[in-house]
Amino acid sequence: SAVISQKPSRDICQRGTSLTIQCQVDSQVTMMFWYRQQPGQSLTLIATANQGSEATYESGFVIDKFPISRPNLTFSTLTVSNMSPEDSSIYLCSVRDFKVETQYFGPGTRLLVL
Amino acid sequence: AQKITQTQPGMFVQEKEAVTLDCTYDTSDQSYGLFWYKQPSSGEMIFLIYQGSYDEQNATEGRYSLNFQKARKSANLVISASQLGDSAMYFCAMREFFTGGGNKLTFGTGTQLKVEL
Numbered sequence: 001s002a003v004i005s006q007k008p009s010r011d012i013c014q015r016g017t018s019l020t021i022q023c024q025v026d027s028q029v030t031m032m033f034w035y036r037q038q039p040g041q042s043l044t045l046i047a048t049a050n051q052g053s054e055a056t057y058e059s060g061f062v063i064d065k066f067p068i069s070r071p072n073l074t075f076s077t078l079t080v081s082n083m084s085p086e087d088s089s090i091y092l093c094s095v096r097d098f099k100v101e102t103q104y105f106g107p108g109t110r111l112l113v114l
Numbered sequence: 115a116q117k118i119t120q121t122q123p124g125m126f127v128q129e130k131e132a133v134t135l136d137c138t139y140d141t142s143d144q145s146y147g148l149f150w151y152k153q154p155s156s157g158e159m160i161f162l163i164y165q166g167s168y169d170e171q172n173a174t175e176g177r178y179s180l181n182f183q184k185a186r187k188s189a190n191l192v193i194s195a196s197q198l199g200d201s202a203m204y205f206c207a208m209r210e211f212f213t214g215g216g217n218k219l220t221f222g223t224g225t226q227l228k229v230e231l
Binding site: 037042056103 | 161219
């Protein structure tokens with residue numbers, strides 16, 4: 001199974017600022033995904049990060065707000081820009097294992113925006 | 115319509131007993147996959163079990179089994195011999211292999227399980 005790490009594990013930020021979350025995987029993966037879990041809610045896919053091409057965003061999420069980088073097959077970043085309290089959530093990085101049809105998640109980044 | 119429905123916001127079970135967490139789904143895809151995840155209070159998402167739509171047998175992983183009833187579009191999780199450490203939020207999720215590009219997991223609202231002594 002893939003081992004995924006995220007930095008930071010948690011942060012408290014002021015509104016109007018930006019935070020970049022890093023995701024590192026211990027093996028090369030084609031696709032990496034970013035999910036958001038708002039307080040007391042389920043998980044929602046933000047975007048799919050493809051190596052060598054632009055990220056693909058889900059409805060309701062835009063690149064200006066959530067820019068994503070994918071410089072290689074083991075690493076991705078998600079930036080939460082111009083934050084507001086509504087961005088307070090857990091942000092989770094995820095990878096898909098095509099061989100055994102499994103999807104793994106990182107430990108998450110807990111973000112609180114004041 | 116909700117793609118994944120979990121009708122039990124909270125469940126209680128006594129230690130060592132079995133418990134069933136309900137999940138129904140809605141899709142027009144012929145090929146899809148169903149997942150169950152456990153989320154403890156720490157927030158991590160722990161993969162438990164997977165069932166493919168073409169799998170003829172119900173999936174099992176240790177104390178976890180998936181009761182897959184395709185005609186009813188249900189994929190209930192059965193946890194046998196519950197342990198205190200099973201107390202967590204449990205999410206059912208679906209991947210549709212044709213709709214939306216085949217990579218998106220759609221999650222239900224979750225069931226909070228509490229195991230009691």
